[in-house]
């Protein structure tokens with residue numbers, strides 16, 4: 598059987614996607630308006646996994662140039678050392694605006710560049726292709742750039758699988774790789790003509806579809822923003838709900854949200870204790886030739902063992 602070039606490329610792109618690791622946690626993805634130097638400085642004191650300097654919706658139209666310049670001069674000082682690994686990203690304006698090319702060029706062609714570009718409003722594969730062509734002309738080093746893709750309209754949900762596949766294929770001939778999908782719930786509500794209620798039941802289908810598709814392509818899934826930023830109890834409930842749905846992190850808009858969100862996307866000590874005991878018991882039963890066994894009153898076999906392994910793996914991503 599002769600395997601065509603396209604098939605080989607598809608296999609390679611799937612391999613690249615599926616072997617991508619989760620070693621960079623993005624539990625709290627913290628937005629900082631790019632035109633506000635005070636907030637930018639503060640964001641590096643907050644211990645967030647992922648800091649996003651924003652050119653898009655956190656910045657007024659008449660401040661777009663200021664944000665771009667502020668971000669560029671900030672980046673040119675080099676990535677701040679905060680004593681731990683973290684992801685430093687820039688969210689550019691969407692590709693249907695007059696700003697995005699200059700945003701991208703400005704942050705990619707300097708001496709230091711961000712780890713990650715966050716690309717809003719990816720409705721279809723044409724948007725990704727345009728991004729890819731343009732980014733490739735601006736990237737001048739061999740360092741791979743992470744790409745985070747925003748899914749925030751009905752159209753983007755309808756095209757979601759194609760978007761993920763195309764992101765993988767384009768990354769084979771580019772210097773970027775897709776690492777995560779973000780659920781842009783607020784733009785999504787506007788797009789489908791609804792207003793979000795407290796329990797967010799009206800967006801549950803989309804919220805679940807995003808997480809399922811992200812996992813199918815081994816991408817991180819970043820949950821919606823909690824805009825009532827003074828309601829920390831509500832934030833905790835929504836964050837834990839996101840973690841239960843399978844999300845790996847959540848968007849954050851205010852410093853007070855960071856610790857609550859980061860905590861919610863780590864397993865609790867009870868979960869770690871349960872998983873450790875289960876894995877020990879599994880080893881013992883394997884040696885005795887038993888596939889299924891009783892642990893704390895529950896039947897355990899391979900799927901639950903894998904869940905326990907996931908918990909242990911996640912608990913090590915501090």
Ligand SMILES: CC(C)(COP(=O)(O)OP(=O)(O)OC[C@H]1O[C@@H](n2cnc3c(N)ncnc32)[C@H](O)[C@@H]1OP(=O)(O)O)[C@@H](O)C(=O)NCCC(=O)NCCSC(=O)C[C@](C)(O)C(=O)O
Pocket residue numbers: 628629630635636637639640651654655749780781782783784785821822826848850851852
């Ligand atoms: C809500 C706001 C206006 C309240 O701002 P405030 O200044 O009134 O708050 P505060 O409580 O007085 O702030 C306390 C301290 O924290 C600082 N601070 C406060 N916020 C931040 C921040 N983000 N980053 C870093 N520092 C921050 C602030 O500067 C102050 O520091 P100071 O005491 O030293 O002066 C403010 O928190 C803010 O601007 N947050 C970011 C908003 C934003 O980026 N929105 C866009 C992202 S969400 C989105 O795009 C949707 C999505 C995904 O696309 C879709 O669902 O479709």
Ligand SMILES: [Mg+2]
Pocket residue numbers: 654717749781783784
């Ligand atoms: Mg949005």
